[in-house]
Amino acid sequence: MSAILPFVFLVFLVMAGALIRFIGKKISTKLSIRLMGLYLVILILSPFLAAFTGDVGDEGDVTTHVPPHHYISILENFQDYTLEDLKNDDYLAMLHEQEISVAVENFSEENPFIIFTSAHHADGWTDRDFENYLIVEITDAVDSVVITQFQQRAFITGIEITDQIQPWHWSLESWSKDNLRLNVEIQRSDIQLYSLWPLLQAFQFDESINNRTFAREMPSINSGTIHWIQVPEALPVNLQGRKPFRIIE
Amino acid sequence: MNSIIHNESKMTVAYGQFKDKLYHNAFSFTQLLALQALGYFFSFNASMSASGSDFYYLYIQNINPIPLFTMTLLWMIIQAFSLSGEKKREYYMVSNNFTAYFSDIAVLEVYALIIGIPMVFSGPMLQLLANLSLGPFKPEAAYEAMTFIHYLSLFITTTFYALLIGAGAYFLGILRVRYKSFFVIGSIGIIILLIAWSILGIRFIGPGFSIGFEELSNFYFQETNFFIWLIKIIGSIGTLYYLSWLGIRNLEVKN
Numbered sequence: 001m002s003a004i005l006p007f008v009f010l011v012f013l014v015m016a017g018a019l020i021r022f023i024g025k026k027i028s029t030k031l032s033i034r035l036m037g038l039y040l041v042i043l044i045l046s047p048f049l050a051a052f053t054g055d056v057g058d059e060g061d062v063t064t065h066v067p068p069h070h071y072i073s074i075l076e077n078f079q080d081y082t083l084e085d086l087k088n089d090d091y092l093a094m095l096h097e098q099e100i101s102v103a104v105e106n107f108s109e110e111n112p113f114i115i116f117t118s119a120h121h122a123d124g125w126t127d128r129d130f131e132n133y134l135i136v137e138i139t140d141a142v143d144s145v146v147i148t149q150f151q152q153r154a155f156i157t158g159i160e161i162t163d164q165i166q167p168w169h170w171s172l173e174s175w176s177k178d179n180l181r182l183n184v185e186i187q188r189s190d191i192q193l194y195s196l197w198p199l200l201q202a203f204q205f206d207e208s209i210n211n212r213t214f215a216r217e218m219p220s221i222n223s224g225t226i227h228w229i230q231v232p233e234a235l236p237v238n239l240q241g242r243k244p245f246r247i248i249e
Numbered sequence: 250m251n252s253i254i255h256n257e258s259k260m261t262v263a264y265g266q267f268k269d270k271l272y273h274n275a276f277s278f279t280q281l282l283a284l285q286a287l288g289y290f291f292s293f294n295a296s297m298s299a300s301g302s303d304f305y306y307l308y309i310q311n312i313n314p315i316p317l318f319t320m321t322l323l324w325m326i327i328q329a330f331s332l333s334g335e336k337k338r339e340y341y342m343v344s345n346n347f348t349a350y351f352s353d354i355a356v357l358e359v360y361a362l363i364i365g366i367p368m369v370f371s372g373p374m375l376q377l378l379a380n381l382s383l384g385p386f387k388p389e390a391a392y393e394a395m396t397f398i399h400y401l402s403l404f405i406t407t408t409f410y411a412l413l414i415g416a417g418a419y420f421l422g423i424l425r426v427r428y429k430s431f432f433v434i435g436s437i438g439i440i441i442l443l444i445a446w447s448i449l450g451i452r453f454i455g456p457g458f459s460i461g462f463e464e465l466s467n468f469y470f471q472e473t474n475f476f477i478w479l480i481k482i483i484g485s486i487g488t489l490y491y492l493s494w495l496g497i498r499n500l501e502v503k504n
Binding site: 027029030032033035036039040042043044046047049050053054156165186188189190191192193194195196197198199200201202203204205206207 | 272273275276277278279281282285303304305306307308309310311312313314315318366367368370371372373374375376377379380381383388389391392395398399400402403406407410470472473474475478
């Protein structure tokens, strides 16, 4: 991409030159001065306009001070929480709610419905292990398996990236001749951020900025996921996975 | 000819020419707008860094005003060349080399001051454009750390750098007008000399030998003491002005 940029630059330069040449005869001196005046007015107003447009769409209650590993404290004390509590938790965002129909009559104690997960990940930056992310609730409130995914709200340098985190994909898969199991695949989240840098000359005489270089390490993501699975009471379930599940009965 | 304008002092004529050039070169402002637009475009595509794991991949698109700054300086170079080139066609009937020189320099200084304004507001303007096109986002910590002093520093440095670039381009423009084809030959000769110097430098001094735009710009950009920087920059601008004057003072103006 970087090799193409000089050519793109040249093309744009030629286009700009041609445009100036073409429209130049039609732009009078007075119009030029007025255009420049208008541009200067917009420039002078730009700090206010930037502040105004930056506020539009801001929910106002967004907090960047999410307690570190908040989701772990919920998982550790899962008996104290209900699904509604998690939905109303300020530090959690509900990413996805998925309903998977299961024919209860096809399962029995000898042939139970299997919830299987080998999916886990240790985050590359924080080395946190996200194995223990499941809360399984056996309830008569549902007729099919309902999976609700929560994500601890994640911020990088003050920018919320929660909505860029991909929900994990749960699906039924056949794992033996006559049995089905619920399995999960983790979707990779491609997170895009924009950062605005200052002109270095602003810090020309400010020795507190070390060599006026702003290169920084890639930030870490302080976040984690909770999957609340509601299973119909009539469905015999067998849990298979890397770690014990957290079960509410 | 006994026109009463010949009774005016040189400075009065130069001032009149300055106002005249400023007004009649107003189309250059449209050029500035076009180059600024181009600069904003490239500032949004300045650079990108990426890193991640199997589950998270983070792309950071850096919006950097350096291309905008470069395009703005390019405008200054174009204007300096344009002003120095007008000597060829005897723009003013009452012009002499002093008034032409003085008014050119004054116009360039006004242009440098004008450049300072868009550069000071380049950050908020990029922020505004980013808000409109990318959605709300927070700027880099260093950008947020900027205070009034930093903005003032940005205005002063940008203005002086624009003056320096403008003075350099004006000097080259005067040489071009004065020496015409010899200027082209001389330019080629200097390029060959510089290449030869680089080759010989690496051959006899070693890989540590380095001379280029970066080393030259560091002479100004790496100076953190304001007064020493001011001496360097004013000294450089003054030298270029003086060299320009030497080039123009006995220049024969022809149609």
